[in-house]
Amino acid sequence: MNMAQRRTTIKDVAEAAGVGVATVSRVLSGGSASAETRERVLAAAARLDYRPSALGRNLRQQRSGGIGLLVPDITDSFYARLTDGVLSCARSYGEPVTIGVTGDDPEQEAELIGTLIEQSMDRVIAVPSGDGETWAPALRAGLNVVFADRQVRDDVPGVVADDRAGVRTAVEYLVGLGHRKIAFLARHGQSQRVAAFTDTLASLGVPVDPELVVLARASRDSAYAAAAGLLQHRADLTAVLAGGNMLGEATVLAARELHVRIPRDVSLIMFDDVPWAELCSPPLTVIAQPAQDVGYRAAELVLRQGRRPRTVTLPTELIVRASCGPRR
């Protein structure tokens, strides 16, 4: 008994249909052929259950189809939803998606880019880590890159949520509630959001305390440390804006640990709406971001090679639940 019989190739189909391999290739990729020939080829292909090998095609075309996707952490609901959007779009084009997690670390990112190049993947969607320096060689090599969620260099198209507007809305809401000592818990690299934060405060005539913006790395531990530190050392603050769902989670946890009541002692707004925000006690007021759309649009951009807009910005939305109250 022969274990794995040889795979059906284009040659088999050509023989079965009594035509040359070139004709089979043309018919299958929608080229010109007489109706009768087309019929015969299609019939033979179907009969033999022929599936063209991506390997042959890729080598010939000097590029593997499919798209590469680099995210900081697939375990983070935001990036999982973004990924889902990419997959959903890619599927409709029949394109496979190769995924890698960077841990928000430029070094790992560089390594993964190397792998993608080795695979001759020429289309990649990435949530870039660090400044965009890592991407210079890849871009020079002709890689077709689209950034998602973060825009770190202006020679690459990108799809982002309108976090400036999101931050502004949130801060205005908080200030409207009477808050003055508002902290911003952000991830390293979210300079856009930090700028929006201080700008909005300034425009509302609220003094900006630089010590009230604290930066964390993209891990649960780092997020918790930052949140706990903030809550402990700054007993005077009355509101926190968390720059992501992991930072929000950490804040709730730390608050509980330190017996800081939300929203009685401090109000909390979290970036990114996640299913558990509603389950939380209290239900969290959030700035919702269209994570799935960000991914979907990024995939569209990278697949449609056509006109490439600089940056697509998608709207965010403040969803008021129960984690904010008037200044105590």
Place this chain on the structure above:
Amino acid sequence: MNMAQRRTTIKDVAEAAGVGVATVSRVLSGGSASAETRERVLAAAARLDYRPSALGRNLRQQRSGGIGLLVPDITDSFYARLTDGVLSCARSYGEPVTIGVTGDDPEQEAELIGTLIEQSMDRVIAVPSGDGETWAPALRAGLNVVFADRQVRDDVPGVVADDRAGVRTAVEYLVGLGHRKIAFLARHGQSQRVAAFTDTLASLGVPVDPELVVLARASRDSAYAAAAGLLQHRADLTAVLAGGNMLGEATVLAARELHVRIPRDVSLIMFDDVPWAELCSPPLTVIAQPAQDVGYRAAELVLRQGRRPRTVTLPTELIVRASCGPRR
């Protein structure tokens, strides 16, 4: 200016080093060569920044490296963590991972399997949908498959959490608290867990009410409908065992909607520990599953072609928090 200059090939390296291409190939893949030759080749490769093309190698070897991963829903924290485990193991082997989401639908699954075969991916990790029938052709074609989280056919190695033990522990805990009318909210296809549920009940001398096991499909909507239906129509039940984090989430939501208090009116245990279980009000008692490990081990299994155990079973753990109380 020439846009994308030709990529460096093995031939370039061979010329630069003054050797044949075969020698370059051998040196780079650790074959035998004289120390001096090796040196020259390595130097030339480094100087030219040569990266072997996976395309050429794949075609030659009639298989693309890398591993395919099929999960029902990347948005579900459990599968995201499982994926993370796979990626983490794959990375240490330098293997790229191609991911697809099946939506728990055998048809989509079959389509994705087709894509993988087209890519000549011969190593696949999958959370199988439906019965394992979809996999018959792929297995016949010689695909190297490892199942994760679910074991639907015994001719495929698999890595699963010990959900029988998990269910047993949970039910014993609930019965110990005095509960008799316990519902099991499960996903279609979780027959293992359902069997464990009824078995344990029977072994404890608690009458089994078939109407108290209700099945949902793998979507938020379906989960919510099932949970709400259960809570509405069976006012006599005192405890619910939710067969997954989405079912747990739905139960909490439905309970809140229907003014059913947890744990005062009904106790709740959820399969799968997720970060928000602790944030929830009340914090949820859960059966923790080693999602990340399941993925990691599955990847090890599919990468180490060696001896292939039938099924690896990983332990679960009951984590008691505050969502269970004595029978009201």
Place this chain on the structure above:
DNA sequence: ATGAAAGCGCTAACAC
């Protein structure tokens, strides 16, 4: 409209 043939980059079989 169609077939013959070249060749993508690599590895492995074989010859030396």
Place this chain on the structure above:
DNA sequence: GTGTTAGCGCTTTCAT
């Protein structure tokens, strides 16, 4: 130990 060469499956000229 090292070079030469065939050939993986496909697409794409180039003839016909």
